[in-house]
Amino acid sequence: MGNRIFSGGVWEERYGYARAVVAGPWVIVSGCTSTIDGEVRHVGDVRKQALTAFGIALDAVERAGLTRDDVVRTRYYVVDPSHYDEVGAAHAQLFRHVRPVCTGVQVAGLIDPRMLVEIEVEAYRRDEQVPAPRGLPEEPQGEGVR
Structure with a gap:
């Protein structure tokens, strides 16, 4: 079933889940969210909430022995669609050089109305024997699709 990583967050114990699971190379x-010690941080500031939530997620990745460079997928959930750009800017600040796949989703609400964004991260332990894909451009050529 893999190793479990716990952050000590109040929701983990209350709802019976782990902050992260290590399953093979994943x-x-x-x-x-931006909840630390049971308190929502940066109320009203979606960018700071996103950076805090990404920090919590990346801490779990690092505790599993990987780094930000090993992140291959991110997802973010926002209640207000006008927050996509601010969360996207926080994502770019952290992952511009990594370029994981990313999905942004609007949801009806989060568990606490002061929470503006929730983040998910998946990382993959790369086998150093496998060569990187060839023939793909380093940077996107043209406009991306959101």
Whole structure:
């Protein structure tokens, strides 16, 4: 079933889940918000909430022995669609050089109305024997699709 990583967050114990699970080469991190020691941080500031949530998720990735460079997928959930750009800017600040796949989703609400964003992260332990794909451009050529 893999190794479990716990952050000590109040929701983990209350709802019976782990912050992250290491399953083979994968590290799959539960949804993270800007809640620390049971308190929502940066109320009203979605960018700071996103950076805090990403920090909690990346801490779990690092505790599993991987780094930000091993992140291959991120997801973020926002209640207000006008927050996509701010969360996207926080994502770019952290992952511009990594370029994981990313999905942004609008949801009806999160568990606490002060929470503006929830983040999920998945990382993959790469086998150093496998060569990187060839023939793909380093940077996107043209406009991306959101």
